[in-house]
Amino acid sequence: MDTTSYLALSRIDTLTRALDVTANNLANTNTDGFKGSRVLFSDYLSKQHNAHGLGSEKTLNYNQDKATYRDNLQGELRTTGNPLDLAINGRGYFAVRTQQGVRLTRDGKFQYSNDGTIVDSAGNPLLDNQNRNITLDPQDIPLRLSVASDGTISTDRGRVGSINLVTVDNTNTLKAEGDHLFRPTTPLRAVDTKEIRQGMLEASNVNPVAATTEMVKIQREYDLNFQLLQKDFTRRLNALDKITSEPTA
Structure with a gap:
């Protein structure tokens, strides 16, 4: 598995957690006294030295699910x-x-x-x-x-x-x-x-419109990253097929 797959998987992992939290918030919009939760993300930067063999330095950005915190704002x-x-x-x-x-x-x-x-x-x-x-x-x-x-x-x-x-x-x-x-x-x-x-x-302090919008946004980003992962897998599979199918000298 190469760098592209690792980056996509790290983002998918954090988006999965965000989707679970947002879905739980949305399910409790009518629960009296309910306090919504928020997911706090952070970036893990990894510096790649001698990137592409050119003596340059490249920084890779991985996503991390750092914490989940409760929104204690009072409901209506x-x-x-x-x-x-x-x-x-x-x-x-x-x-x-x-x-x-x-x-x-x-x-x-x-x-x-x-x-x-x-x-x-x-x-x-x-x-x-x-x-x-x-x-x-x-x-x-x-x-x-x-x-x-x-x-x-x-x-x-x-x-x-x-x-x-x-x-x-x-x-x-x-x-x-x-x-x-x-x-x-x-x-x-x-x-x-x-x-x-x-x-x-x-009432619950979760805004149903905002929670629904956030859920759609997370789902779209999840789908995009999953498509990227699938394309990268197909690319590597095709490259492997070409290598193995080349005649030996």
Whole structure:
């Protein structure tokens, strides 16, 4: 395999990763609280000395998939009118308790479980500022539920609890689990200023038009590089056929 094939393969490899990431973003354009990912590419420069036997120097440019990072830009807040729909305006994450431990989420679509505990769509309990499950007395559930901007939960009978909002020093250290949960790998800390909006949800921050355009662009570039690889293979195969078919002296 010669240089042309290696260059094309390096680009195809990075484009494959970019296609996977973009497809996942596009599939989650309607997932509340979803944060899109981006692929960071870099170039690996290889200097070829005495290129073509002429004593010159040639630089080859190989592509590398250096990293994938999360776009933490806030999604649009949309009104739903459901008192258990909560959106975070600004920094922070809701903390929920899963079987694997505490996880973070920006998806604020909550509901009541059978025992009155406020849970997410997967049944994970929402935690208060003491890391306890937030559970309402069955007599409180029919009453009007109010969630203040600072996370205080109240009914007509009084205060019920306070929602915990947390964050980490570097949000890119959070490990995604599924479409809306994140596993913290560094210590959690409380958000300085809470701003929770009741009756609203944060939409995915992925722009479907931009994601579709990016996917088409990646697919076209992938096809071009694959065609280049095929042409280079055909060229080398033809050259080999000519060499082997030449009569010996």
